[in-house]
Amino acid sequence: MKKIICLALFAIGLSVHAQNDLPKQAIEIAPLLIGEKIPSITLKSVDNTDVDLLELISKKRTVLVFYRGGWCPYCNAHLAALAEAEKELLDLRYQIIAISPDAPKSLKVTDDKEKLNYVLLSDSVGELSKAVGIAFEAPENYKATIAKGSDGVNNSFLPVPAVFILNVNAEIEFEHIAPNFKNRISNDLLIAVAKSLKK
Known part of the structure; x- marks a missing residue:
């Protein structure tokens, strides 16, 4: 019996360790796929x-941005x-929610600077990014910057x-993942997709 319990605990330990292991590079992530659900998490x-x-999300169709x-x-x-x-997306009855590892006070700086009307949320612990499968190990030269943005x-x-x-x-009805952080979806494409999904 002891042996079975030890094996079970070992397996649980491996599972927890595996969940904490992040891909080393952006191109190694395994995001959720179309048809899968965003997990229930409090931000x-x-x-x-x-x-x-x-x-x-249950209130309106959502453009969820990380x-x-x-x-x-x-x-x-x-x-x-x-x-x-945003106006065109609102007219199509979508809402925009943008999520980052920034702490709430850093979100406020971004919100005030960019004068955004849509929702910004903090995922500093990374629970959502990891669950969605888009988190990867930060390169060494980013660590001080992201620690500052997330308030440590x-x-x-x-x-x-x-x-x-x-x-x-x-x-998920559509996704655009950008391992090269310099490449982002254009507004024209985003709005075209949003329109097509409404049909």
Whole structure:
């Protein structure tokens, strides 16, 4: 009996260890696929309150955006571009939710600087990025920057920039994953896809 218990504990230990192991590079990630569901996770808002992600998604079709942080100029350019597309997406009855490892106070800086109307959420621990399969081990030269942005919570992972379009059941209907962080989906393509999914 002791042997069985030891084997079971060993297997659990291996499983936990495997979950903590992150891909070494952005190109090695294994994201959720179209048809799969975004997991139920509580994140922090700009004002540091808890937000039930699935409850938010259940209200409207959602453009769910993962970005690296407010320190990333490519991410800020993408957030600003999304702000330009927001009216058309709202007219199509979508909402935009953007998520990064930044702490709430860093989100507030981004929100104020970019003058965004859509929702920014904090995933500093990386629970959501890891569950979605887009987290990878941050290169050494990024660790101080991401630690500062996350208020010391994160110095180990980065999310690969990604855009998911979800229905109200949190099911993925479209995804655009960008291992090369300089490449982002254009507004024209995003809006075209959003329109086609509404038909």
